[in-house]
Structures are given as C-alpha cells and as structure tokens.
Amino acid sequence: MSIKNRISDPGQPGSLAHRARARRWAELQKRFPALGEMRVLDLGGVPESWRLAPVRPVEVVTVNLDSRILSADEPGVTPLVGDACAPPVRLRAERFDLVYSNSLFEHVGGHANRLRLAETVHRMSGRHWIQTPNRYFPIEPHWVFPGFQFLPVRARAEVSRHWPFGNIRSASFASAVDDVAWVELLSATEMRQYFPDSEIWRERIAGLPKSLVAVCQGLKG
Template structure:
C-alpha cells in the first residue's frame, strides 16, 4: 500500500531512504564491526518504525533534539540515546565521533541561512559518512502544510491561509502568533543551496510523478572503494 504517513513502515519514500542507509551501515560494520549513528533532529520513534530493517547488535544511535520532553516513551528496548541539544552546535562531540550522520526532514526547520550553514558544518564534521534529506523548494506542494504552492507565497499571504483553515500538520491558527509560526516553521532549500551547503556530497533527487519531491545530500565511501583506496 502506498503511504505518505511519517510514522508508517509503508511510507515508500522513507523506506527507500532507510534501505539506502542500511547499505551505508553495512559498509561501516564490514570495516569496523559496528556503526555509530548520530541523527540530527531525530527521535527514537522514527527508528522504532524501522527496527526490523536494522541489526541493532552492531548499531547504536544518538538522537539530538531540542524537544526531548515531547517524545513518547520507548516502545522497545533498543540502543538509542536521546539527548537534548541543537543540531547546529554540538561542541561536545569531536570530529568523526560517529560513523554516520543521518537527518530526515530537519534542516528546513532550523531557521534562517546562518543556522542552516551551522547545521551543515556539524553534519560534515561529525562522521565520514552522512545522509541528509530535505523537501525540495521546487516541488509545488508544501509537504508540511500539504497545500499547493504555499511555500512560494509571500509571508503576509501564507499566514492568512493558516488562519483560514487547517493546513496539513498545522491546525487552523487561532492567533497571529500561531499563524506566523506555521508560515515560518519550514524554510525549504533548493538544489543549488544544498550543493553549496554540502559541497563534498552527491545531491540526489527523490521523485514523485517525475518531479523532485525531496533532495538528499549523501557522502559515503563504500567498503569496496575504501579497500581499494587503502591498498593503492
């Protein structure tokens, strides 16, 4: 069944992302016997959805989130640590403290450009591999509000729409403050911006009916390529 639910294992797009990440995990396990993942802006619940696809005997995950209190209690006992913090500033972790940085639909929520630059800097330094996904600004449907072209409108028009009706994940705004929060909650990126933020990555498209729905910045050296490089 085709699903766009963010908490369903039937979500085709997320499942394909996790399949890709699992291949990256396998390369690190092949080299080191384990894979340490840091999920920037992630939640325990996200990984619980995909727990049947991951061998947690060789994988440990640290989720960094600014709102740990809002996360539901663990459903199963997995090696997942959830810490409170900003994904834009993680000085407690040394360079390459992890094997893989993962982030799913987060960088669009960190605020204006300086914050996005800081987020990208942390993602690039924390591990040799990373997988950063974000909705594409060029896709005509705003994915959070589920509303056509809402992200292309000027803020004074966008907040008025949020005050008129429920928009996707956002309830109908009761106040102007609520409407402005919804209008400014996600500031999406285009391909050129992603390439600038992640110059050492391959930026790929995730397509829906031929249109680029999401962008993925991926930096990874497969296990076989790493062996060849070491032998050279």
C-alpha cells in the first residue's frame, strides 16, 4: 500500500481515512438507530459512497453537480444532478427523514452559499448529520499537508502542484490557485452559527478534533 493510500484512501482497509470513516459510521448509527428504515437526502454525495455503508437506508437521493453520477447504478440510490445549495425543483416539496452531507460544506464557495446550504438542510428535514473537516486540525485533509490551510495562497498553490500525497494535484499554477480557493475549512464557531440548534460532535484522532459534525436528532418538544 502506498503512503498516500495508507493516509487518504477511504476505500482502503487499514488506511487512516478508512478508520475515520468507520468511526463516523458507528457514531451515525448510534445517533440514528433507525437509519435502515429512513429516506435520506445526501447533499454533495455520490452513489458509490453508499456501497461501503454498513447500513443501507431504505432510500437515498444524492445531489451533486457532477453529471457523471448519473452513470452510477447503485440499488436504492437515486442520483440527481444539481446544486446542493438549491436542490432540483422536483425535491423542493419533499421532506426526508435525514439530511446527510460529508465534506461538502467547505467546498460551496463562501459564506453566502454556506447560508443557503444550511437553509436547505433545515428545510428538507428536522434531522441532519453534516460533516466538515476541522480548520484547526494540524493536517489539512485534502492535501494531507501540515498547516496547509494557514499558508499564503502562493505557498498553498506550490504545494498543490508538487506535493504527491494529497487528493488534489494541480496541473498548473493558475489551476492550483483556483483549487486552493475552492476549499475553505471551518471552525466549530462557524458551524454553530450555521446550525445553532445542533450539537457539534467532534471526531477525534489522537485526541485532536479532526472533523466537526452538526447533528440534529429531531426537534425536541
């Protein structure tokens, strides 16, 4: 197994990403024990990610801008092409048992779009599980580089062009600047602002919070 796969490949058993995914799934199942009976809206997800799920909901609808998801054939999963911040018209009158999102919130392009995404989450269900990497974890997860998120843009662009261990490898300096501009990691304070009635659960590695998850198990009272 390559160093890159040991770290960042969630489909590779034994990798750090695979173990982190397993811990998140265990927590998700604990929070939502009826997951197997739910209709789930996955914002920003792809059908293939549900192939590895230890529990398959009765129905999953994924919303992703990438039209290649339409070629996926995953039983029980309906892929739709669209903007997760403003889901396709056919979904707008629907309600789901759970809205789920994994590592999307940091990619939508600024505060205004994050507000729109949070509004979509609240509108589509009274329950949600919204995960995003923690800005203050020392290893940036997309480039797997220490302190990457705190470097100047030029330095991040150079890492994106030449660092071999991350999930993003830019072909040119211009594309590298674009790539790094699209990733904005969030803090717990920001997640609380978008999800004020949710618990912010911290997924930890070596005692440090690696990811932040806004969890709402249903409105009380």
